[in-house]
Amino acid sequence: MGEPFVKIRDIHKSFGKTQVLKGVDLDVEKGDVVTLMGPSGTGKTTLLRCINLLERPEQGSITIGDETIECGKLTKKAMVSFRRNTTMVFQNYNLFKNKTVLENVMEGLVSVQKKSKEEAREIAMEELVKVNMEDKINAYPSEISGGQQQRAGIARALALKPKVILLDEPTSALDPELVGGVLDIIKDIAKTGITMIIVTHEMRFARKISTKVVFMDGGYIVETGAPDELFENPKEERTKKFLEKIMH
Amino acid sequence: MFELFKVVEFFPKMLETFVYTIWVVIGSVFISFALAVPIAVIRIKKIPLISQFCEVWLSFIRSMPGILELFLAYFVLPGMLDKVGIDTSDWSGTTFVLIAMVFHYAPFISEILRPAYLSVDIGQHEAAASIGLTGFQTFVKIIAPQTLPVALPLLCNAAIDTVKDTSLLFTIGVIDLMGKADLIIADSYGMSKMEAYLTVAIYYWILTVGVIAIFRQWEKYFKKYKLSTGIKLKS
Structure with a gap:
């Protein structure tokens, strides 16, 4: 296997004095459905928004396909052009x-x-x-x-x-009875082989559709793995604790 | 003694002045609006120096009565322009009127557009960015169409203020509706004050009702977006 399709390296992002991402590396293969999970406030959404530069990282590089950007030095034009590699589904729809x-x-x-x-x-x-x-x-x-x-x-x-679709908690603002319908659609899309990165709290859904699950905590990626492996046999203590808390 | 037939007599006499007033209003509103957009952008983006200049300008026009701005444009500006080699002696009174009006209303309208622009949800900007629109495309296609409906009621007020400000033009010798009324009164040796002023009042009323009707029409057009999230009014 050659270079990964999406290659994220050493992403740092702060809001004022709060450092939200403290050096994140992530590889995504073409056709992967990657779920980002973890406690709230750990930078999952921020990481997603850094990939399409809605948030501009202070440091790090992002590669999608054959396009690479250095986040430290970016012109407006380069940002708009790089953004066209991805599209985003928002928590609040934002139609x-x-x-x-x-x-x-x-x-x-x-x-x-x-x-x-x-x-x-x-x-x-x-x-x-x-x-x-x-x-x-x-x-x-x-x-x-x-x-x-x-x-x-x-x-x-x-x-x-787009080369990659980013989904930022696509069902968290929905009424419970509407969640299923939207998840079914995302499931269908995942089957078509398009590369997706999803932030979600729907764990069963994540387990079913993901090819890769990423557990984040405190601005770092703690653990990455295949869904069954990560849900059944998490290696890291923090992942175990998180899963115990939410799998009741 | 009030004589109604005199109103009927004066009415057509003022028609030409009325049409002139309409043009002054349209000219002022359009030029002011065209300038207000970049001023609002400069102030929102806080572009160094120019935005501070615009703030001072806004503060100045907010605190000055209209007649003072008109006098500045008509009596002071020519001398200043003369010093830099611009000869204004063949400029018409209307030109100075428009300069004074735009000087006042451009920053004034920018202060209507600025909060209306800021009232558009950040998510709309982000969604536009997420599908790859440029900043300019985002503004023209997404943000401006959502800003206008919010700004319209206050823009309507500004247009009505413009209508009334035209009554100052006579002070610099431009014949507006008030000036025309005074001329008619002088012609009748001061006998028809009431009829002349009533005619003026009717013209101002027509003009204002017309302005309101145009803006209402415009507001109706934007109703289809159903942007309002406030209480629902009975229709």
């Missing part, structure tokens, strides 16, 4: 409020990938059918439920065919 569901999914195709409106509409429809949103395409975000908004958010992220 564009001034656009319909269909327009939300089409936006990046038209503005970023410069596709024609017709082609963009076709691709967007295809993705919206996948997430069972074809009958809500003309609704504004405020008119649909959280579960529907999140499914549209997933379609928006998929439509651009």
Whole structure:
């Protein structure tokens, strides 16, 4: 096996005086579904947001495919260009409020990938059918439920065919009865072989769909492993304690 | 004695001035708005020096009465421009009016746009970034369309203020509605004050109602986004 598809090296990120990431290394292979887990406040979301530079690390490097950036020195242009390797599904959906569901999914195709409106509409429809949103395409975000908004958010992220999809606690803001539907969709996407990095607290779900689980604590990656191995036989004491706490 | 037919008589006499006033209002509002956008951006981004300059400018116009700004533009500015070699002797009164209006309303409107811009959720910026939009694309396609509906009610107020500020133009010899009324009164040897002022009042009322109607229409257009998360008003 050659170079990993996503290579994260020595990422440092602070907010004011609080150091959130203290040197994180992570490798992700093409087609991997990687779950980041760990106690709250350990930097899982921050790490995810560093990968698409919504947070800008002070130090470290990130490689996706054949593009590498040094986080210390980055121009705005380089950031925008590097960001186009990934898309993100947000905890709070963050659909564009001034656009319909269909327009939300089409936006990046038209503005970023410069596709024609017709082609963009076709691709967007295809993705919206996948997430069972074809009958809500003309609704504004405020008119649909959280579960529907999140499914549209997933379609928006998929439509651009990024190298990696980042999912930041995609179900934590949903009503319990809507969680299942969204998880099922993510499960289906995971099967298609697209590379995904997910922050989630849905442990059973994580175990089922992940090819790799990463346990973080205190700004470091403590342990990485295949899901069954990490859940059944964690090597590190901190991982054991965390799993005991949440697996009741 | 109040004579209604005189109002009917004065009405068409003031029409030309009314149309002129409309143009002054439209000109002031558009130029001020066009300048207010970059001023708001400068202040939001806190660009060194220019943003401080804009803050001082805003503070200045907030504390100055409109008539003083008009006098500064008309009586003081030509002398200043003369020193740098710009001859203003053939500039029309309207030019100075527009300069004074824009000087006042550009920073004023920026202070309407700034909080409206900041009211748009950070998540909207992040989502735009996450699909690879540039900063400019994000502003034009996502943020500005969500900023405008928030700013509209206050922009409407600013436009109405502009309408009323035109009543100062007569002080620098530009014939506005008030000036025209005074001319008509002088023509009738001071006999028709009430009718003349009533005619002016009716014109201002028409203008203001017109401005409000235009903004209402605009607000209605944005209603489809259902951006408001506040209490629901009965429709």
